[in-house]
Amino acid sequence: MEQLKNQFQLEVSKKFRRFDFHPVQRKLYSYDLSEPPKLLKRFLGIADVVIQPESKEEVYEILKIAKKYRMPVIPRGSATSAYGGVLPYKGGIVVDFTRLNDFEVDEDKKLLISGAGVVWWDVQKELVKRGLSLRVYPTSAPSSTVGGWIGQGGYGVGSLKYGSIAENVEWVEVVDFNGIGVKEPSKFVGLEGTTGLIVSAAIKLKDYDDDRALAFNVNIEDSIKLMSKSKAHTAFFYNDKYVELLKETRSLKIDDGNILLLTFESVSNTVSDGDEEVGELLWQDRFYPFRMRKISNLICVEVVLPIQKLIDFSKKIEKLPFIVMFSKTDALILILLTVQGEVKYSTWLQTMKLIKIAEKYNGKVYSPGLWFSYKSDKLLSNFEVLRSYKREVDEYNLLNPGKIFPFGPIHRLIKLADLVVR
Amino acid sequence: MMDVEVIENSNKCARCNYCRVCPIYTVEGWESASPRGKLYTIKSLVNGEIDVDARVVKELFKCTTCGSCEVICQVEIPLINLWENFRAHLNSKGYILPVHKKLREKTFREWNPYGESREKRADWFKDLKNLTSTNSDLLYFAGCTASYRTLSIARDTVELFNKTGLDFNYAGVDEYCCGSPFLRTGQRDLAQKLFLKNYKKWKEMGIRRIVTSCAGCYRTIAKDYPKIAEKLDYDFDFEVLHTVQILDEIVDEIDFEDVDVKATYHDPCHLGRHMGVYEEPRRVIEKMGIELIEMEKNRENAFCCGAGGGVKSQFKELALAIGELRVKEALNTNADYLISCCPFCKLHISQSLNNFDKNINVLDIVEVVIRTLNK
Numbered sequence: 001m002e003q004l005k006n007q008f009q010l011e012v013s014k015k016f017r018r019f020d021f022h023p024v025q026r027k028l029y030s031y032d033l034s035e036p037p038k039l040l041k042r043f044l045g046i047a048d049v050v051i052q053p054e055s056k057e058e059v060y061e062i063l064k065i066a067k068k069y070r071m072p073v074i075p076r077g078s079a080t081s082a083y084g085g086v087l088p089y090k091g092g093i094v095v096d097f098t099r100l101n102d103f104e105v106d107e108d109k110k111l112l113i114s115g116a117g118v119v120w121w122d123v124q125k126e127l128v129k130r131g132l133s134l135r136v137y138p139t140s141a142p143s144s145t146v147g148g149w150i151g152q153g154g155y156g157v158g159s160l161k162y163g164s165i166a167e168n169v170e171w172v173e174v175v176d177f178n179g180i181g182v183k184e185p186s187k188f189v190g191l192e193g194t195t196g197l198i199v200s201a202a203i204k205l206k207d208y209d210d211d212r213a214l215a216f217n218v219n220i221e222d223s224i225k226l227m228s229k230s231k232a233h234t235a236f237f238y239n240d241k242y243v244e245l246l247k248e249t250r251s252l253k254i255d256d257g258n259i260l261l262l263t264f265e266s267v268s269n270t271v272s273d274g275d276e277e278v279g280e281l282l283w284q285d286r287f288y289p290f291r292m293r294k295i296s297n298l299i300c301v302e303v304v305l306p307i308q309k310l311i312d313f314s315k316k317i318e319k320l321p322f323i324v325m326f327s328k329t330d331a332l333i334l335i336l337l338t339v340q341g342e343v344k345y346s347t348w349l350q351t352m353k354l355i356k357i358a359e360k361y362n363g364k365v366y367s368p369g370l371w372f373s374y375k376s377d378k379l380l381s382n383f384e385v386l387r388s389y390k391r392e393v394d395e396y397n398l399l400n401p402g403k404i405f406p407f408g409p410i411h412r413l414i415k416l417a418d419l420v421v422r
Numbered sequence: 423m424m425d426v427e428v429i430e431n432s433n434k435c436a437r438c439n440y441c442r443v444c445p446i447y448t449v450e451g452w453e454s455a456s457p458r459g460k461l462y463t464i465k466s467l468v469n470g471e472i473d474v475d476a477r478v479v480k481e482l483f484k485c486t487t488c489g490s491c492e493v494i495c496q497v498e499i500p501l502i503n504l505w506e507n508f509r510a511h512l513n514s515k516g517y518i519l520p521v522h523k524k525l526r527e528k529t530f531r532e533w534n535p536y537g538e539s540r541e542k543r544a545d546w547f548k549d550l551k552n553l554t555s556t557n558s559d560l561l562y563f564a565g566c567t568a569s570y571r572t573l574s575i576a577r578d579t580v581e582l583f584n585k586t587g588l589d590f591n592y593a594g595v596d597e598y599c600c601g602s603p604f605l606r607t608g609q610r611d612l613a614q615k616l617f618l619k620n621y622k623k624w625k626e627m628g629i630r631r632i633v634t635s636c637a638g639c640y641r642t643i644a645k646d647y648p649k650i651a652e653k654l655d656y657d658f659d660f661e662v663l664h665t666v667q668i669l670d671e672i673v674d675e676i677d678f679e680d681v682d683v684k685a686t687y688h689d690p691c692h693l694g695r696h697m698g699v700y701e702e703p704r705r706v707i708e709k710m711g712i713e714l715i716e717m718e719k720n721r722e723n724a725f726c727c728g729a730g731g732g733v734k735s736q737f738k739e740l741a742l743a744i745g746e747l748r749v750k751e752a753l754n755t756n757a758d759y760l761i762s763c764c765p766f767c768k769l770h771i772s773q774s775l776n777n778f779d780k781n782i783n784v785l786d787i788v789e790v791v792i793r794t795l796n797k
Contacts, residue, residue, distance in 0.1 A: 020452065024472050024481070028453035028462055033437050052451065078439045098451060119442075142494075143439035290436035290496040297433075 008069050009049075015061055018052035018099065025050055029094040033082035034371065035299065035343035043410050045091035047074070052096045056199040059095065059175045063197070066093055067177055072401050075193035077117065077148025080140040082300065083369020085152060085192040089402040089410065097147050100199060105130060110205040111170060116147025116198050121287075133208040135162040135233075139325075142287055147198045152367060153190025155304075157263075157286060159327040161233035162204075165189060170202035176393045187389050190380075192369065192403040195390050209265040213283035214274030216260045220314050220324075223260040224307060227326055232262040235326040236282070239314070242321035242336070249291050254278050289323070289334065297339040301351050302366035303358035304330050313361040317354065332366065333358070345417075352414075352421045370403050374411040374418075380404075425507045429468050431499045435461040441491040441501075445726045445744045446484045446733070454481040457491035457501060464508060479517045483509065484740065486733045487606045488726035489695035502696065505731075509608025521736040522607045529612060533598040533619070534566040535735075544594040546573040550580050558589040561629040563643070565636035566599050567765035575635050575765050578792040579665055585795065586672055590633070596623045602638040602692075605646055607732040613642075617650045624660065631661040633668055635788065637690035637764035638730065640664040641697055664693060666763045666787055670702040673709045677796040684713045685790070686757040686782075688748065688771065689724035690764035703763050703787055710794050715755040717748075725751060727762075729770035745774025752782055759783045761790055 012019050020026070030046040048071065053059045066073045072092030079086045088094055100115035103123055107130065114123060120141035124134050136158035138149045149156070150172065155164050162168060166189040173182050174196035187195050216226060220237060227235040238246065238259045246252055261282045262274065285291075292298050305313055310324065310331045322335040335354055339347055355365050368376040377383045390397075390405055401407050441447075441457035453459035460482055466472045485505050492501040512518075518526075528537030546569060562583065568576040583590050598620050601613030624632070634640050644662035651658035685707060693699045700721045707714050719725045728734070728744025749771060752760045760782045762768055772784045785793075 018451075022454075022477055024463060024466075024478050025452060025454050027466060027472060028459045031437065031462065050452075078442070079437070080439055140438065143442050287440075288496045290438055291498075293434060293436050293497045 004069065008065070008071070011065060012049055012051065015065070016051050016053070016058060018054065020050045026094075029076060029096065030088050032079045032084060032086050034084055036084075037343055037345040037348055039345050040348075040410060040413065043089075043408070043413070045088055047088045047094040048091050050094045050096055052099045054099045056100070056173065056175055056180050059197055059199055060180055062093060062095055063175060063177055066398050067396070070396055070398065072398050073193075073197070074400050075147065075151060075197050077145030077151070078119070078140070078143045080144045080148065081152050081367070081369065083152070083367045084371050085367070085369040085400070085403050087370055089370055089408060092398075095197065097145060097199075100147075105132065105205070107132065110207075112203040112205055113200065114146045114203060115200050116145060118146045120144055120146065120149065127205065128208050131208050132205045134158070135204055135206045136165060136168050138165075139286055139289065146201060146203070150185075150189055150198055150201055151192050152369075154366060155325060155327045155330070155332050158233045159325070160227070160235045161231075161328075162206075163328055168204045170204060172198050172202075173200040175199055176399070177395075178393065186382075187386060190367070191386065193400045194404045195386065195393060195399065197399070209267055211263050211283065212266045212276075213261060213263040213279035214276060215254075215278035215282055216262070216274050217255055217257050218260050219258050221311055223258070224310065226260060227262065230262050230264070232264050234261075234263040236261040236286070237324040237326070238282070239318065239322050241319065242323055245292050245295075245321050245336070246285075249294050250285065252278075252281050252285075254281065292321075292336060297341075297343070299337045299339055299343065299347055299351060301335040301337060301354045302332060303335070303355055303363045304332050304366055305358060305361055305363035307331050309361040309363065313358060313363065316357050349417060349421055352418055356418070356421055368404050370410060371414055373402065373404055373406040374415040376404050376406065424468065424511050428464065428504055428507050428511065431504050432461045432464040432468070434497045434499050435465075436497050437462070438496055440494045440496060443490050443494050443723075445486060445488060445490065445728060445747070446740065448747065449740060449743045450484070455484055457485075460485070460505075461499075474512075474515075474517065479512060480519065482512065483519050483522075483607070483732060484737060485731050486691065486726045486728060486744070487731035488691040490691075490723070490726065493695060493722050506606060506608060509606075510610050511608070513608040513610075518609070519607075519732070519736050522609070522732050525603060525732075525735055526609055526612055529599055529604070529616075533616070534570065535599060535603050536566060536570050538570045540595055543569050543597060544592070546576050547580070547592060547594065550577065553580055553584045554592050555589040556591060558591045559628055559630040560588070560590045561624060561627065561632045562590045562592050563597060563600070563632050563634040563639055564592075565634055565639040565765060567769060568635050569597070571769050572765040572786070574789055575768070575786045578786070578788045579635050581792055582669075582788055586676065588668070588672075591627055591629065593623050593627065598623075600636075600639040600642040601646070602642040603732060603735075605642060606730065613646070614650055614654075617647055618654075621647075621651070621656065629660065631663065633663045633665055635665050635765060635786070637664065637693035637697075638766055641692040644697065664697075664699060664763065666693075666699065666703045666706060669706045669787065669791065673706050676791070678710050678794045679796050681711050681794050683759060684715055684755075684757040685759035685761050686715050686717050686752050686755040687720070688717070688727065688752065688760055688762040688767060689721060690762055690767045691724070691726050691730060693763055694724055695722055703761070706787060706791070707761060710790065712759070712790070712794075715757050717751040717755055719751060727767045727770045728774070729766050734770060741770065742774055745770050746777060749774045749778060749782075753778065753780050757782060759785055759790065761785055761787050763787050
C-alpha cells in the first residue's frame with residue numbers, strides 16, 4: 001500500500017509542475033461554503049493531492065493517473081457553493097482549475113470561449129471594453145469560475161430575461177477517460193463533473209448596455225405582477241425581515257417593508273417610476289449576500305419553486321429573512337437562518353424542514369451536490385439517461401463520486417434525517 | 423494564549439473567496455497563500471485539526487499586510503489586525519522566520535533593519551545641517567529607507583522645507599527605526615523598544631509635530647504609537663503628518679514650471695488603505711500641472727508593490743513578482759512618471775522594473791516637486 005502511494009506521488013511529481021501533497025494544503029482544498037455538523041464531517045475525506053493543471057492535456061493526464069491508481073477526481077473552481085460538490089468525499093485528486101484562465105471572444109457570433117478557471121467578473125470587465133456583456137452571471141461573480149457555475153448549474157443575475165446558465169452555454173469542451181472533446185452541454189451542466197471534467201465552454205453574450213436599477217416598495221403579489229409586465233433582465237424581491245437585516249448590517253438608507261428590485265438594460269426600460277437611488281444601492285449590493293454574517297453566523301437555504309406557488313410558500317416563511325431571485329418560470333428563494341455558535345445537526349434538520357415545506361409547493365432544493373444526491377432522481381428530469389451515460393464514461397465511478405449520483409453513507413444519513421423531519 | 427478576537431474573527435469568514443484580490447494569492451495561486459485559506463488554517467490550528475510546521479508558518483507569513491483583503495471582505499473582518507495579531511502569537515511561540523530574525527538582530531545592533539551603521543544614519547544630511555532650526559517643534563522623521571537607500575527623498579524633502587520657509591528639526595543619529603517591520607511581522611517587543619527610544623528623544627527636543635516621508639513610518643507613528651503609548655501609560659500628544667499632507671496644504675503657494683508630462687500614481691498601502699490618504703497626492707500632482715493617468719487598480723483597490731509585511735526581506739522572488747505586476751499596470755498607462763509617496767515602494771518598484779524593456783521614471787512626490795519648481 002505504502003509502495004503504491006510512493007509510486008503515485010512519484011508519478012504526479014514527474015508529470016506535473018503544480019501539485020501539492022502537504023497535509024494543510026490538502027485540507028484547504030477539502031472545503032466549500034457548507035458547514036456540515038460533526039456527525040457528517042466524520043464521513044468526509046480530504047484530498048490526497050491537489051493538482052493545478054495548466055492545459056487540457058494535463059487534465060487528461062490526471063485522468064489517466066486516476067484510472068491507473070483508482071483515485072477519485074474532484075474538480076474545483078473557487079469552491080463558492082454550499083452543496084458539497086467540490087468536497088473530496090472519498091479522498092482523491094482535487095483538480096484546481098484556476099490556472100485554465102485563458103479566454104477569447106468571437107465578436108461576430110457573440111460568444112465567449114472561456115477556460116474553466118476564468119472568473120466571471122474578470123471576464124465581464126474585459127467584455128465591457130469591447131462593447132459586449134455576459135447575459136447571465138452568478139451572484140458570486142467576483143470570485144466564482146466559469147467551470148464552477150456550469151458544473152453547479154442554476155440561476156443568476158440576468159436569468160429573468162436570459163434563463164439559467166444551461167440556456168446560455170453553446171457547447172462545452174470535456175475531458176473524460178476517453179479523451180478530450182467538444183460536446184453538447186446537456187449531460188454536463190449542473191452535473192458537478194460526474195460525467196466529465198469541463199475544461200472550456202462557449203458562453204452566449206449580448207451587446208453591452210448600461211444597467212438601470214429601480215426599487216419598489218411592494219408586497220410579493222404586486223412584485224410578481226410588476227416583474228411579469230416589465231422587460232427587466234433581473235428581478236430580486238427582498239422581504240421586510242431581510243430589509244431589516246440589510247439596514248442593520250449595511251447602514252443603507254431605505255424604507256422599511258418589502259422591496260422589489262428590477263434591473264433593465266437601459267434601452268429596454270419601459271418603467272418610469274421606482275426609486276433609482278435605492279435601486280442602485282441594492283444593485284451594487286447584489287454580490288454581497290454574506291454581509292449579513294457580520295452580525296451573526298448564518299445558514300442559507302436555497303429552494304426553487306414555480307412562480308405561481310411563490311405567494312403561498314412565502315406565507316409559510318414570512319417570519320424569516322429571505323430574498324427571491326426570479327427566472328422566466330421559477331423563483332429561487334434564499335432563506336437565511338441565524339445560527340448561535342457552531343452548526344449542529346439540529347440546524348441541518350431545520351434546513352431540511354424548510355426544503356420539505358417547499359416541496360409541498362412543488363418546490364425543490366436548488367442543487368443536489370453531495371448533500372442532496374439522494375434527491376437527484378426527482379431533481380433531474382433526465383436522471384436515468386444521465387445515469388446510464390455516467391456508467392458508460394466512468395466505469396470505476398472515479399469522476400467526483402458521491403455527487404449527483406448517490407454513493408457512500410452520507411446520502412443515506414441525510415435521507416434518514418429527511419424521513420424524520422416533519 | 424491566542425487572542426480571542428483572532429479566533430472569533432477567523433470563524434466569521436464566509437469563504438466567498440472575494441479576497442482572491444490578494445497580491446500574494448495572485449502570484450502564488452494556492453489556497454494556503456490566500457486570506458481565505460489563511461483564515462481556515464488558523465481555524466484548523468485553533469481546533470487542533472492540524473499541526474504547526476515550518477511550511478505552515480512560512481505560508482502564514484506570506485502577506486504584505488497590504489489590506490486589500492480587508493477592503494473587499496464581505497463580513498468586514500479587521501484582517502490587517504488579525505494577521506498582525508496572529509503573527510505576534512506565532513512569535514510568542516518561538517516561530518520566527520530566519521530573515522525576520524536577522525532583521526531583529528541587525529536592529530538591536532544598529533537601530534535599523536538594514537544593519538547599516540547607526541553613525542551613518544544622518545550622512546545624507548551632513549551638508550544640509552545649517553537648514554535645521556533647533557527651536558522648531560516640527561520634527562522631520564526621514565525613516566530608515568530614505569536615510570540609507572533612497573537618500574534623494576530625504577534631501578529633497580529638506581530642500582523643499584527650506585524653499586517654502588518651513589522651520590524643522592531633525593534627530594540625526596538619534597532617529598531610530600520606527601518599528602514598522604517588526605509590528606507587521608509580529609515582533610512587538612522590539613517595536614515597543616524602538617517606540618521608547620524615539621519617544622524619549624522627541625520629548626527631549628520639545629517636538630509637537632512629526633512629519634515623515636515614509637508611508638510605513640507614518641502609519642506606525644500615527645496609528646500604532648498611540649496604542650503603545652496607551653499601553654505604557656505615556657501621553658502621546660504629537661501631531662503626525664506625512665510629507666504629502668504638508669505639500670497639499672502649501673501647494674497653492676508654490677510656483678511651478680510649466681510641464682508637459684504624464685504621470686501615474688501608486689497608492690502606498692500604508693498611506694492609502696491603512697490611513698485613508700488618497701486625494702492629497704492626486705491634488706498635488708494636478709496642481710503641478712502634470713496629467714494624471716490612473717492605473718486600473720487605484721485608491722482603495724490599488725495593487726500592493728509587494729514589499730511590505732516582511733515579504734521583501736523573507737520572500738524576495740515573490741515580492742519581485744508582485745512588484746512586476748504593479749509595474750505592468752503602470753506601463754500600460756504610457757505615463758512618463760510613476761509617482762509614489764513612500765521610499766520603500768519607490769525602492770521596490772524601481773527594482774521590479776529591472777526586467778522590463780520599457781521604462782518609466784519612478785519618483786517620490788517630493789522629488790517631482792523639487793524638479794518642477796520654478797527656478
